[in-house]
Amino acid sequence: MDNNHWLTQLLMLGVGTTTLVADKLREVSDELVKDGKLNPEQAKEVMDDLLQKLKSEQGNFEGQMQRQLR
Structure with a gap:
């Protein structure tokens, strides 16, 4: 399975x-x-x-996941 698929699944989660x-x-x-x-x-x-804090944390999580996959 490619990294983009995993990243997409994690982000959707x-x-x-x-x-x-x-x-x-x-x-x-x-x-x-x-x-x-x-x-x-x-x-x-x-x-x-x-809600603002949740959105901020979600953005941080997405950035971390992208860096880890690279």
């Missing part, structure tokens, strides 16, 4: 994992708002911050 984590974070955020523990604006700020 990373994207899928990031999506699952983001979905779960949204559920928790919605529940905290529903329970009155966070107001909607706080929840949005927390979600935006966490």
Whole structure:
């Protein structure tokens, strides 16, 4: 199997994992708002911050994988 195929599979796994984590974070955020523990604006700020960090980490992972395969 060539390296590009493996890289593609790993990147897709990373994207899928990031999506699952983001979905779960949204559920928790919605529940905290529903329970009155966070107001909607706080929840949005927390979600935006966490999603930005996830995207950043995903980018770092992709770069590391490409360097390792080279």
